[in-house]
Amino acid sequence: MGKNDTRIIQKVLVQIALVALSIAFIFPFLWLLTTALKPIKETMSVPIQWIPSKFMWGNFKEAVITGHETVGYYPFVVYFRNTLVLCVLIVSGTVASNSLVAYAFSRLRWPGRDFAFAVTIATMMVPFPVLMVPTFALFRHLDWIGTYRPLWVPAWFGSAFSIFLLRQFFRTIPFELSEAAKIDGASEWRIFRSVILPLSKAALAVVALFSFMGSWNDFLGPLIYLLDQKTFTLSLGLQFYQSQNGGTQWNLLMAASTIIIAPVIILFFFTQRLFIQGIAITGLKG
Amino acid sequence: MKGGTRREAQFGYLFASPWLLGFCIFLLYPLCASIYFSFCDYSILKAPIFVGLDNYKALWGDDVFWIALKNTLLYAVIALPAGMGTAIILAMLLNAKVKGMAIYRTIFFIPSLVPQVSLAVLWMFVLDGEHGVLNPILNKFLGIIHMSGPNWMTDPLWTKPALVLMSVWGVGNAVLIYLAGLQDVPVQLIEAADLDGANGWQKTKHVTLPMISPVILFNGIMGIIGTLQVFTVPYIMFPNGQPARSTYFYTEYLYDNAFRYHKMGYASAMGWIMFMMILVLTVVSLKFSERHVHYQGS
Numbered sequence: 001m002g003k004n005d006t007r008i009i010q011k012v013l014v015q016i017a018l019v020a021l022s023i024a025f026i027f028p029f030l031w032l033l034t035t036a037l038k039p040i041k042e043t044m045s046v047p048i049q050w051i052p053s054k055f056m057w058g059n060f061k062e063a064v065i066t067g068h069e070t071v072g073y074y075p076f077v078v079y080f081r082n083t084l085v086l087c088v089l090i091v092s093g094t095v096a097s098n099s100l101v102a103y104a105f106s107r108l109r110w111p112g113r114d115f116a117f118a119v120t121i122a123t124m125m126v127p128f129p130v131l132m133v134p135t136f137a138l139f140r141h142l143d144w145i146g147t148y149r150p151l152w153v154p155a156w157f158g159s160a161f162s163i164f165l166l167r168q169f170f171r172t173i174p175f176e177l178s179e180a181a182k183i184d185g186a187s188e189w190r191i192f193r194s195v196i197l198p199l200s201k202a203a204l205a206v207v208a209l210f211s212f213m214g215s216w217n218d219f220l221g222p223l224i225y226l227l228d229q230k231t232f233t234l235s236l237g238l239q240f241y242q243s244q245n246g247g248t249q250w251n252l253l254m255a256a257s258t259i260i261i262a263p264v265i266i267l268f269f270f271t272q273r274l275f276i277q278g279i280a281i282t283g284l285k286g
Numbered sequence: 287m288k289g290g291t292r293r294e295a296q297f298g299y300l301f302a303s304p305w306l307l308g309f310c311i312f313l314l315y316p317l318c319a320s321i322y323f324s325f326c327d328y329s330i331l332k333a334p335i336f337v338g339l340d341n342y343k344a345l346w347g348d349d350v351f352w353i354a355l356k357n358t359l360l361y362a363v364i365a366l367p368a369g370m371g372t373a374i375i376l377a378m379l380l381n382a383k384v385k386g387m388a389i390y391r392t393i394f395f396i397p398s399l400v401p402q403v404s405l406a407v408l409w410m411f412v413l414d415g416e417h418g419v420l421n422p423i424l425n426k427f428l429g430i431i432h433m434s435g436p437n438w439m440t441d442p443l444w445t446k447p448a449l450v451l452m453s454v455w456g457v458g459n460a461v462l463i464y465l466a467g468l469q470d471v472p473v474q475l476i477e478a479a480d481l482d483g484a485n486g487w488q489k490t491k492h493v494t495l496p497m498i499s500p501v502i503l504f505n506g507i508m509g510i511i512g513t514l515q516v517f518t519v520p521y522i523m524f525p526n527g528q529p530a531r532s533t534y535f536y537t538e539y540l541y542d543n544a545f546r547y548h549k550m551g552y553a554s555a556m557g558w559i560m561f562m563m564i565l566v567l568t569v570v571s572l573k574f575s576e577r578h579v580h581y582q583g584s
Contacts, residue, residue: 010486014382014384015385017379018379018380018384018386018390021379022393025394025397025455028397028409028412028455029397031419035411044416044417046417048422098305100301100304101301101302101305103301104301104302105302108297109298110294110295110297110298110302111295113302119309120305120309123309125511126317127511127515127557127560127561129540129541129556129560130316130320130554130557130558130560130561131317131557132541133323133328133553133557134320134554137319137323137330138311156304156308157304157305157307188294216401217402219401219517220517220518220541224545234403235402235403236403238407239522242410243525253407253411254408257404257408261399261400261404264399265399268395275395276391276462279462280463280466
């Protein structure tokens with residue numbers, strides 16, 4: 001058997017493995033969708049009925065809008081709106097604060113900068129649970145419990161991960177550009193606004209994307225700080241819904257889950273390249 | 287400081303000020319306060335009362351603390367290697383330059399986008415003993431050897447493997463990182479190994495893995511930090527760590543102490559113990575890596 005034959009056999013084996021693994025990875029999604037579209041009875045049929053006898057598109061409507069009348073929770077549209085408001089506040093704060101800070105860390109020289117940066121990187125190791133109690137006490141002191149402020153205000157003060165990501169990017173912009181602008185009499189603010197930011201759209205989009213995902217996903221934060229059902233986010237709302245209906249209305253639960261998952265996946269399809277670049281940067285330049 | 291002007295330094299502090307403030311308010315202060323609280327009896331409703339080492343002593347004799355710690359470490363010991371192994375294998379398969387790489391990459395990545403709460407709810411119904419979908423399929427294969435799928439949700443032996451399975455499903459993020467690392471491995475190195483007559487396994491062991499070892503180290507450390515904090519998925523899938531406390535994890539007990547029993551000092555002590563564990567594990571990984579991690583260009 002020649003070397004070429006081995007190559008071909010290898011390729012075929014890899015292809016087979018990839019197909020098999022892909023099926024395994026897609027599988028839970030199929031289950032999610034088919035369950036979301038089933039009448040309640042068919043979610044419990046033995047053996048499993050993969051294709052619903054009737055496609056119940058109304059499940060989505062019931063899960064999102066009307067269902068609350070029967071079970072006493074707030075409609076998902078309310079949670080949806082709450083989550084969006086929070087996401088907007090968090091994403092804009094993250095982009096605004098971290099781009100400023102990353103500029104200071106990458107393109108300005110000041111005493112203590114490198115030490116401050118080393119400390120910043122080290123903070124990525126601090127687990128959230130160790131900060132949880134004093135942070136809660138602090139927000140309680142400010143009388144912010146039950147409001148969105150504990151969830152979004154910190155985003156306006158920067159975060160190590162985003163600072164790191166943006167700094168790595170800002171550093172690659174030629175310093176001659178800043179020098180030239182300085183000779184033309186531009187202030188630091190001007191250089192930041194008109195030279196650096198326009199050249200960093202991709203990196204800013206990556207940071208925005210990650211912070212959106214983070215806030216859309218967040219569960220522990222809202223669980224600690226939100227008290228009133230009508231202020232809940234989607235994650236918290238789904239958990240609440242699940243704890244009341246778990247094991248009974250699987251079709252509605254799956255419909256509600258689909259609604260939380262879908263926007264993220266749609267967003268991914270529109271921003272695939274950014275995602276992949278961003279993740280590669282975070283992993284490699286470490 | 288060389289080259290910088292005083293003006294530049296002023297702007298430096300100005301631009302960095304959100305983070306310098308944020309660092310002090312949301313990191314440094316809580317970190318210091320939680321040391322202090324960990325030596326206090328603190329219910330949040332009243333001012334903390336200093337009690338010395340009482341919290342730590344009480345933790346030492348607290349069975350639930352040990353159960354939660356054991357569960358968490360056990361879970362980490364299974365989930366970390368399982369996740370890293372799967373991610374590296376998937377990345378290598380994707381790197382084999384077969385047709386449709388972009389599609390496969392998307393398929394492996396998408397599960398990692400699923401929000402934790404949805405992940406928990408979805409898998410509850412995949413694993414469900416009565417109406418779930420996994421066991422009927424497993425049974426088709428296991429039936430041949432007269433076995434059947436385990437009770438993922440109700441057998442204390444199988445709840446952790448269930449969580450590991452779910453975490454492996456969400457491994458796509460790491461796959462992308464490894465894939466980017468693999469694509470950075472110089473082709474000449476592989477070709478040189480080819481010329482020397484190395485087989486696939488030898489190339490992997492002596493060329494590819496050493497070349498991506500910094501990426502493996504980075505992912506490993508981030509993985510340790512993340513896995514030890516596991517909370518959302520078990521909290522939703524297995525209320526109160528049932529069955530038989532097999533899914534009662536460290537962060538969940540910490541959360542319960544803080545917000546259910548209002549033992550904030552006790553919870554802070556737990557937080558610090560966790561932080562110390564992470565520090566020690568990170569230092570150990572870095573020490574261990576000195577001999578095994580290969581940096582390009584050094």
